[in-house]
Amino acid sequence: MSAAAPERTTARAGDLLDVDRALGDEERLIAETVRRFVGEHVLPEIEGWYERGVFPRELVPELGRLGVLGMHLTGHGCAGASAVGYGVACRELEAADSGLRSFVSVQGSLAMFPIWRYGSEEQKRRWLPGMAAGELVGCFGLTEPDSGSDPASMRTSARRDGRDWVLNGRKMWITNGGLADVAVVWARTDDGVRGFLVPRGTPGFTTRDIHRKMSMRASVTSELVLDDVRLPEDAVLPGVVGMRGPLSCLDEARFGIVWGVVGAARTCFETALSYARTREQFGRPIAGFQLTQQKLVDMAVELNKAALLAHHLGQLKDAGALTPEQISFGKLNNVREALRIARTARTVLGANGISSEYPVMRHANNLESVLTYEGTNEVHTLVLGHALTGLRAFQ
Amino acid sequence: MNIVVLVKQVPDTNSERRLTDSDHTLDRASADVVLDEINERAVEEALRLQEAHGGEVTVVTMGPDSATDALRKALSMGADKAVHLSDAALHGSDAVQTARALAKVIGTVEGVDLVLAGNEATDGRMGAVPAMVAEVLGLPALTHARKVEVDGSTVRVERETDEGVAFVEAALPALVSVGEKINEPRYPSFKGIMAAKKKPVTTLGLADAGIDAAEVGLANAATTVVEAAPKPPRSGGQKVEDAGDGGVRIAEFLAAQKLI
Numbered sequence: 001m002s003a004a005a006p007e008r009t010t011a012r013a014g015d016l017l018d019v020d021r022a023l024g025d026e027e028r029l030i031a032e033t034v035r036r037f038v039g040e041h042v043l044p045e046i047e048g049w050y051e052r053g054v055f056p057r058e059l060v061p062e063l064g065r066l067g068v069l070g071m072h073l074t075g076h077g078c079a080g081a082s083a084v085g086y087g088v089a090c091r092e093l094e095a096a097d098s099g100l101r102s103f104v105s106v107q108g109s110l111a112m113f114p115i116w117r118y119g120s121e122e123q124k125r126r127w128l129p130g131m132a133a134g135e136l137v138g139c140f141g142l143t144e145p146d147s148g149s150d151p152a153s154m155r156t157s158a159r160r161d162g163r164d165w166v167l168n169g170r171k172m173w174i175t176n177g178g179l180a181d182v183a184v185v186w187a188r189t190d191d192g193v194r195g196f197l198v199p200r201g202t203p204g205f206t207t208r209d210i211h212r213k214m215s216m217r218a219s220v221t222s223e224l225v226l227d228d229v230r231l232p233e234d235a236v237l238p239g240v241v242g243m244r245g246p247l248s249c250l251d252e253a254r255f256g257i258v259w260g261v262v263g264a265a266r267t268c269f270e271t272a273l274s275y276a277r278t279r280e281q282f283g284r285p286i287a288g289f290q291l292t293q294q295k296l297v298d299m300a301v302e303l304n305k306a307a308l309l310a311h312h313l314g315q316l317k318d319a320g321a322l323t324p325e326q327i328s329f330g331k332l333n334n335v336r337e338a339l340r341i342a343r344t345a346r347t348v349l350g351a352n353g354i355s356s357e358y359p360v361m362r363h364a365n366n367l368e369s370v371l372t373y374e375g376t377n378e379v380h381t382l383v384l385g386h387a388l389t390g391l392r393a394f395q
Numbered sequence: 396m397n398i399v400v401l402v403k404q405v406p407d408t409n410s411e412r413r414l415t416d417s418d419h420t421l422d423r424a425s426a427d428v429v430l431d432e433i434n435e436r437a438v439e440e441a442l443r444l445q446e447a448h449g450g451e452v453t454v455v456t457m458g459p460d461s462a463t464d465a466l467r468k469a470l471s472m473g474a475d476k477a478v479h480l481s482d483a484a485l486h487g488s489d490a491v492q493t494a495r496a497l498a499k500v501i502g503t504v505e506g507v508d509l510v511l512a513g514n515e516a517t518d519g520r521m522g523a524v525p526a527m528v529a530e531v532l533g534l535p536a537l538t539h540a541r542k543v544e545v546d547g548s549t550v551r552v553e554r555e556t557d558e559g560v561a562f563v564e565a566a567l568p569a570l571v572s573v574g575e576k577i578n579e580p581r582y583p584s585f586k587g588i589m590a591a592k593k594k595p596v597t598t599l600g601l602a603d604a605g606i607d608a609a610e611v612g613l614a615n616a617a618t619t620v621v622e623a624a625p626k627p628p629r630s631g632g633q634k635v636e637d638a639g640d641g642g643v644r645i646a647e648f649l650a651a652q653k654l655i
Contacts (some may be wrong), residue, residue: 025464025592026589026591028468029588030588033582033585066584066585067584067585067587067588068585071585079584079585079586079588079590080586080589081585081589085585235446
């Protein structure tokens with residue numbers, strides 16, 4: 001290599017466009033640190049956790065010490081990193097497993113963010129430092145058994161009784177539900193939808209974990225049951241009324257998904273590339289066959305485009321200019337392409353592709369959940385359809 | 396207690412490392428460069444001593460502009476400030492020149508009680524610089540430490556060698572070089588990473604550090620690499636036919652290699 005060799009590239013096999021060149025020094029160090037953390041603490045164990053259906057609870061305080069939890073928030077023990085910094089952390093976490101990134105997304109963007117943005121000083125003091133440190137876990141209750149893409153149809157209600165609030169209803173598909181020390185529960189009130197902080201152990205509040213999952217097996221997914229749950233007046237988030245509250249949280253979390261799935265796709269691509277170069281059929285590596293090269297190139301091109309898109313949205317977010325439609329664009333494209341890359345990688349690995357000796361099938365299965373949660377592919381398509389035509393296909 | 400940690404940016408041991416063809420110095424452009432792992436342990440030890448005894452931790456490096464990244468990593472782990480000696484004239488300096496230059500830089504830091512270093516960098520593997528720095532500064536050198544304790548104005552070290560462990564101590568100020576077993580370095584926390592960009596990094600040229608250009612650099616070095624050859628590829632090894640005594644012969648082989 002000549003003396004004019006580029007400095008400071010993170011030369012990885014699939015990074016054809018050197019996308020990471022755009023990272024700042026802090027972001028590069030964040031990416032490196034998370035990559036090393038998952039290499040030491042997650043990758044050696046993840047297949048076992050996944051097969052047994054176990055979330056590594058013991059890693060939560062470690063994630064707290066690292067500073068991942070609520071890292072894009074400021075004050076109250078949060079690191080105050082840039083949006084791009086948060087993005088690369090999500091990417092490196094999901095390169096290991098979507099369940100791990102989901103934990104971090106829910107903790108930071110769906111549970112800590114509403115407290116940080118809409119909570120009272122007292123609520124922030126009570127919850128945020130412990131959640132940033134990983135001593136306390138949060139979850140976010142919006143989806144219900146009969147209310148998914150149409151969250152405004154929720155049945156969970158909160159009514160006034162004297163100065164207290166009384167909550168009734170059920171929430172479904174709640175990541176971290178069974179682990180949570182506090183649930184951010186969205187409920188209808190006479191004034192509109194409001195957010196409530198429901199501590200674990202409040203009488204009438206129970207959780208049931210959903211065990212029969214073929215996806216996100218190293219992640220806790222639960223049902224929340226609220227049966228005449230009596231909460232004091234100060235349990236409500238004072239800063240927001242209406243669907244704007246929960247939807248703004250989802251925009252935060254979706255931003256993390258746009259980055260995270262690039263990590264999952266990268267792992268699948270790198271696995272397929274290395275497999276194709278060493279696997280021999282007809283006396284030579286299958287990477288030399290034209291059909292396999294087509295697959296590898298298609299995967300690499302989409303991977304690089306997805307990475308560029310994530311960087312672009314990160315820069316917009318850091319500039320305070322990111323719109324919900326742009327987040328829909330990112331979630332729609334990057335999850336769809338990540339899932340395609342995972343499935344294509346599976347075919348490159350042949351029968352080995354279905355084995356848990358390789359991470360590909362696990363990522364493909366996880367991405368099926370990511371395709372649906374936080375706004376389905378269909379809903380994000382129609383959000384963009386509305387942005388283009390001015391005509392609403394739903395609502 | 397004020398501590399200076401000597402750190403070095405080296406080619407990642409996972410990447411292909413080579414010397415340049417022109418002057419047989421390290422080819423930094425062709426490899427990913429990182430903060431040497433043993434230096435992470437030295438920084439970790441400094442931070443633990445600081446947590447117990449207070450004071451300030453200063454990281455010092457000599458190297459090209461890119462070595463700032465190594466300093467930033469150490470600052471992200473929790474060091475307070477950094478000094479970077481960077482000058483084109485330093486290119487190709489040997490161990491003696493490096494030790495003299497580092498001693499000058501350490502002299503710019505006030506009230507140093509302890510100098511910490513790794514016992515050997517993964518690139519040159521001279522393993523001589525820490526003791527040389529101590530010699531130039533007139534400090535006691537306690538090398539190859541696997542444990543470091545400070546009690547008042549005394550530093551006690553467990554010094555590990557192939558022959559055994561020596562328990563040594565010296566009065567501060569002193570220099571200690573640490574080995575692999577000293578500790579497990581912490582991850583830089585994200586708060587640490589964000590805080591690092593606000594920490595002071597002083598960049599010194601030769602004149603700033605009071606170093607005479609005639610005393611450093613490849614042309615003035617006492618030692619020069621005149622020729623370099625890559626390691627020969629591994630040969631087939633030694634084959635032992637088992638005639639009923641296979642186990643014994645394997646044990647004898649391992650014992651001869653000092654592996655058991």
